[in-house]
Amino acid sequence: MHLWSRAIHQYNLGHNSKLERINNGLKSLPGLYLRSNYTGGIALGDCVRRGTEVATEIYQGLHT
Ligand SMILES: Cc1cc2nc3c(=O)[nH]c(=O)nc-3n(C[C@H](O)[C@H](O)[C@H](O)COP(=O)(O)OP(=O)(O)OC[C@H]3O[C@@H](n4cnc5c(N)ncnc54)[C@H](O)[C@@H]3O)c2cc1C
Numbered sequence: 001m002h003l004w005s006r007a008i009h010q011y012n013l014g015h016n017s018k019l020e021r022i023n024n025g026l027k028s029l030p031g032l033y034l035r036s037n038y039t040g041g042i043a044l045g046d047c048v049r050r051g052t053e054v055a056t057e058i059y060q061g062l063h064t
Pocket residue numbers: 008035036037038041042043044045047
């Protein structure tokens with residue numbers, strides 16, 4: 001097997017539990033939103049989709 005040391009990174013084992021801890025921490029910080037390639041898919045399309053979703057979430061939060 002050849003390891004491409006400069007290849008695109010992948011999630012490590014335990015990534016989901018780390019995300020869960022981050023999301024639990026965010027509950028006490030209303031108004032802070034995190035979206036990135038570590039929050040549910042590294043592909044550019046995933047990042048754009050999540051960006052759109054969080055923009056809608058923030059907009060709705062401001063107008064309720
Ligand atoms: C080599 C490579 C090839 C890839 N190829 C593909 C592909 O073919 N198809 C695909 O779908 N995906 C591909 N990806 C994955 C995809 O491009 C990334 O997962 C996606 O762009 C990540 O988006 P992001 O917004 O999380 O982070 P980024 O796009 O890295 O954006 C982070 C932004 O935050 C800014 N920033 C960083 N630190 C700070 C700071 N302290 N203050 C202010 N701004 C800051 C940076 O300047 C940057 O603009 C590839 C990734 C890499 C590295």
